[in-house]
Amino acid sequence: MKRLETAAFALLFACSPAMAATSPWVETPGGDVRLIALPANADGTVRAMLDIRLHDGWKTYWRDPGGSGIPPSVAISGAELTAVGFPAPKRLGDQTNHYIGYDAPVRLPLTLAKPEGGAITATVFLGVCKDICIPVQAELTADASAENFANPLEEMAISDADATLPHGAGDGFKPLSGQWAADGKSISVRFEAPAEGALPDVFLSGTSTFEFGAAGPVRRDGGVFVAEVPVLHKPKVFDLAKNPIKLTVRAGDKTMESPLAIE
Structure with a gap:
């Protein structure tokens, strides 16, 4: 009733x-x-x-x-x-x-x-x-x-x-680190994600002044995953402490999004 x-x-x-x-x-x-x-x-x-x-x-x-x-x-x-x-x-x-x-x-x-x-x-x-x-x-x-x-x-x-929005980082599904390439034209991303099924898909996003390309093939490195993401446009001035770059990962039917600490 x-x-x-x-x-x-x-x-x-x-x-x-x-x-x-x-x-x-x-x-x-x-x-x-x-x-x-x-x-x-x-x-x-x-x-x-x-x-x-x-x-x-x-x-x-x-x-x-x-x-x-x-x-x-x-x-x-x-x-x-x-x-x-x-x-x-x-x-x-x-x-x-x-x-x-x-x-x-x-x-x-x-x-x-x-x-x-x-x-x-x-x-x-x-x-x-x-x-x-x-x-x-x-x-x-x-x-x-x-x-x-x-x-x-x-x-x-x-x-x-x-x-439908991605979950935040948690145990076993989280960003670990990001590192600029020497020429600044890509970021190497390391992260943890569920290991079963197909390899995860990786996306980066920042403020409107950043522009990222589609990530290269994801590979396993021990117990973590690594992907190289092209940087199509990088502003001359930016503050990642104030406006961090976000990592979004799709692993099967699970999704995660979290700020990425970049070295």
């Missing part, structure tokens, strides 16, 4: 436009995009999500697409954007034209702060590709300011998106 009541409660919210905090879908040939935002928490933070519904055969890019592609851009008005979450990506394309991204619908959790008490608008710029690549530019507005509590369907959607 309790489950039935919960389902009916959720359906009531789904049918009530006054309670909606979800923007309409902006539709394009390659995919659709919308914004979901929840009411502000007691501490003033707002949980939100960019929902990217790719069409069959279309792909979009990770935050560092690997030298080819358009990284997603999200600007927020009505609140302050403090974090964008990205699920672990995949290598896509072929040997001559490869990039890093997603080949299935993907949800990017957003953390917002200091809401201004009204609607929240996300100005979004994405690249989606199939036989050709097209830019997707959208302005998405959601307003949860009049709601006292979250729509359970919207809250569930954002919680599901949070669950």
Whole structure:
């Protein structure tokens, strides 16, 4: 009975436009995009999500697409954007034209702060590709300011998106070290990861002024893994103590993301 009541409660919210905090879908040939935002928490933070519904055969890019592609851009008005979450990506394309991204619908959790008490608008710029690549530019507005509590369907959607994000470092799955090559054109990454199954896949990302390529073949070195990651662009001035480079690893169905200490 309790489950039935919960389902009916959720359906009531789904049918009530006054309670909606979800923007309409902006539709394009390659995919659709919308914004979901929840009411502000007691501490003033707002949980939100960019929902990217790719069409069959279309792909979009990770935050560092690997030298080819358009990284997603999200600007927020009505609140302050403090974090964008990205699920672990995949290598896509072929040997001559490869990039890093997603080949299935993907949800990017957003953390917002200091809401201004009204609607929240996300100005979004994405690249989606199939036989050709097209830019997707959208302005998405959601307003949860009049709601006292979250729509359970919207809250569930954002919680599901949070669950797709990589876990932090832990025993047996963690970065060990990074080392610049003598010419500064690559970073040698050492890390621990689950050893069963195929070799892990490695991705690096930093601030927008860094740009990394697709990692070379991962190899075992005793009980750890090693990969060489090309540095396609390295800014003249950077502070890794303030803005560390992140290591993201996919090992089978397990993913991890953590700052990488670089020597």
